Amino acid sequence: MKKIILASGSPRRRELLKDAGFEFEIIKSNYREDMTLPMDPPELAKHLSRGKAQEVAQSVLEPALVIAADTFVVFKGKVIGKPVSKEDAKSTLSRLSGNRHSVITGFTILDTKTKEIYSEAVECTLFFKELSQKQIDEYVASGEPLDKAGSYAIQGGAKAFVDNIEGDTNSIIGLPMDALKKALKRFGV
Numbered sequence: 001m002k003k004i005i006l007a008s009g010s011p012r013r014r015e016l017l018k019d020a021g022f023e024f025e026i027i028k029s030n031y032r033e034d035m036t037l038p039m040d041p042p043e044l045a046k047h048l049s050r051g052k053a054q055e056v057a058q059s060v061l062e063p064a065l066v067i068a069a070d071t072f073v074v075f076k077g078k079v080i081g082k083p084v085s086k087e088d089a090k091s092t093l094s095r096l097s098g099n100r101h102s103v104i105t106g107f108t109i110l111d112t113k114t115k116e117i118y119s120e121a122v123e124c125t126l127f128f129k130e131l132s133q134k135q136i137d138e139y140v141a142s143g144e145p146l147d148k149a150g151s152y153a154i155q156g157g158a159k160a161f162v163d164n165i166e167g168d169t170n171s172i173i174g175l176p177m178d179a180l181k182k183a184l185k186r187f188g189v
Contacts, residue, residue, distance in 0.1 A: 002189055007056035007068035008174075012155065016175045017067075029068060031055040035081050041074045042121035045106025050119050053108040063113035065187055071174050073150030075101040080150050089140045089151035093161075096150065097131040103150065105171045109183055118183050122176035124167025126154075131161060 006017055009028035017024055029052035037044055052068035060066065073080040075095060083089035106121040139158065145151040152158035154165075154172045170177045 003064040005066045012174045045104045045121040046119040049106040049108040053110040066110040069107040071105040083151045089145045092151040093136045103172045122171045127163040
């Protein structure tokens with residue numbers, strides 16, 4: 001089996017890959033994300049994941065498949081990444097309250113030996129219930145949303161906020177496993 005490297009420090013991505021039965025190493029990417037690039041959201045997600053994979057691949061000395069991903073929320077055409085403060089998280093959750101939004105995860109697989117690159121973006125739609133200011137304040141006070149795209153963790157306390165999900169819940173968590181497994185077959189895994 002080919003060596004796999006996960007170019008992410010995300011414990012959620014690590015857990016998804018591990019639960020799927022993959023053995024891998026982790027090399028955290030230091031790629032600087034620019035969420036303001038003039039691209040449509042799926043292209044931006046692929047571009048950012050590709051940048052992370054390429055940055056990590058430069059330090060890999062033996063043949064390996066580097067997997068990188070980037071996840072963000074899209075609401076009314078605007079890309080929403082991780083909050084910069086508690087107030088930013090509260091503002092984001094207030095906007096998402098009672099509304100529908102998308103979560104897009106782009107992932108890239110890069111073969112360091114052949115230099116083959118494959119990128120894909122997976123989009124899911126979520127419908128949030130109406131949230132009270134108390135719910136938002138308590139959730140932000142828990143600290144959970146402060147390092148999450150869109151200011152929430154679907155696998156955590158924000159599970160209670162969701163009215164309906166259309167798409168792959170794993171993609172919302174950070175790695176669309178069904179799409180990733182299909183793509184890895186292209187690389188002989």
